[in-house]
Amino acid sequence: MPLVTTGELVTRAAATRSAVAAFNVITLEHVEAVITGAESLDAPVVLQVSENAVKFRHGRVLPLARAAGTAAERAAVAVALHLDHVQSDDLLREAADAGFSSVMYDAARLPYAENLAATRAAADWAHSQGLWIEAELGEIGGKHGQPPLDAHAPGARTDPAEARAFVADSGVDALAVAVGSAHAMTERTATLDHDLLKRLAAGLDVPLVLHGSSGVRDDELTAAVAGGIAKVNVGTALNTAMTLAIREHLAAHPEAVDSRTYLGVGRAAMTEATRRIIRMLGR
Template structure:
């Protein structure tokens, strides 16, 4: 069933847990994410990034329609989120393609320019009923503005939220995008200070490289939305590679994509259970 990202994040935050947000690249990703969430009996967020849209020849509508249909038929609440949007043109496509939320990313700009661009985007998005996430602190793993080792300052984060009106804030606390090993160590003291200073939910990007115990501590510390992408791709690619290595004569993609989809679903189920593990009893 389709749900609102804002509602899922608010409910997770209120219960002391976090909601998982997983990157969709192919239809198999979307199917696997929902299957994994149904197995865990937990809500989930399907997110499509600007990079994924670029992979689909710059066309958002086809992959968005598939994700929306898969979400609508799910037995658990599923939200649609447009992630890491830098293009104003793509931002304008969010509502007409069924998204309830966006992550507007102006983090490559200097602070003052980031504030101005984000405030403008928030005003436009709120007028359309969109929940808006943004980023401050240059989260590592993408080069350029996403510098490894960067950290978000709590006072600056609080000022940024006030100036822009964002509904959630992604912060840099030690994770990094595109990690294929789970070796990241988070700054939990900083997470606690950010949670105390920032009035909106906190988001952790680059969570594929964060071990389970670190994720659990981050959720306890105040992280309410946890983004995971590379872990799915690792499961997908590893399974396909193994299948083709064992059966080099395979030509029907259904023969190996089915097992890859299952591997991603299992990854989602495990991750959601970790994020739910700290939830306070009802």
């Protein structure tokens, strides 16, 4: 099936009060697992490559992007490619040529005025290339190995009035909101601020995105989608599934040396994790 755009999938989800699952991929096994899981449920899906994943791949975005794009074009379901958490302007400018239809430009670490200026420039460039652009306001902790922000820390939550101004002045197409989740959580203990999410959804005319979803319980995620989240980002849940499955396999088979055996086990675990998350989102 030809690649679709992230904007198309997210806009459709927002219009139907549902959410599309967006999975961060690092290896070809991640890509295959996500597509296989999505195909088994006949569900659309977004494959995301983060700036950190690009760094892991020696700073080269094309090898993984080309692999993901080729796999997506052969999928039996609609698949979009998204470049995630981009801070480098050089990487941003590789997005279109690498086959991505969208980018999340991450300047949330900067003071508000600097975040707005940098995001406005990124949005102008992205739109000139036909790219859909997502940004973040408030700071969803846990990136780059940092601990999650305290839920009550200044700037840890997205302010609705500030968000309205930011969306209007930056020109972004979607906004990742800080409502209590955090990146890289390995335990599902995050509690979301659903009252804040309700106010954000009521006050903004762009789709809302939830980052750090791996640390959020199913009931909390279901409520978040009902409250206006249209794109749910997942990364750590796949890595956790893969790592645990491989660890158990190697413990049971210490003689194993063929990487296909344990990578296959890891891929199967990620496929099941993908299915679980998509099912939970009502797809």
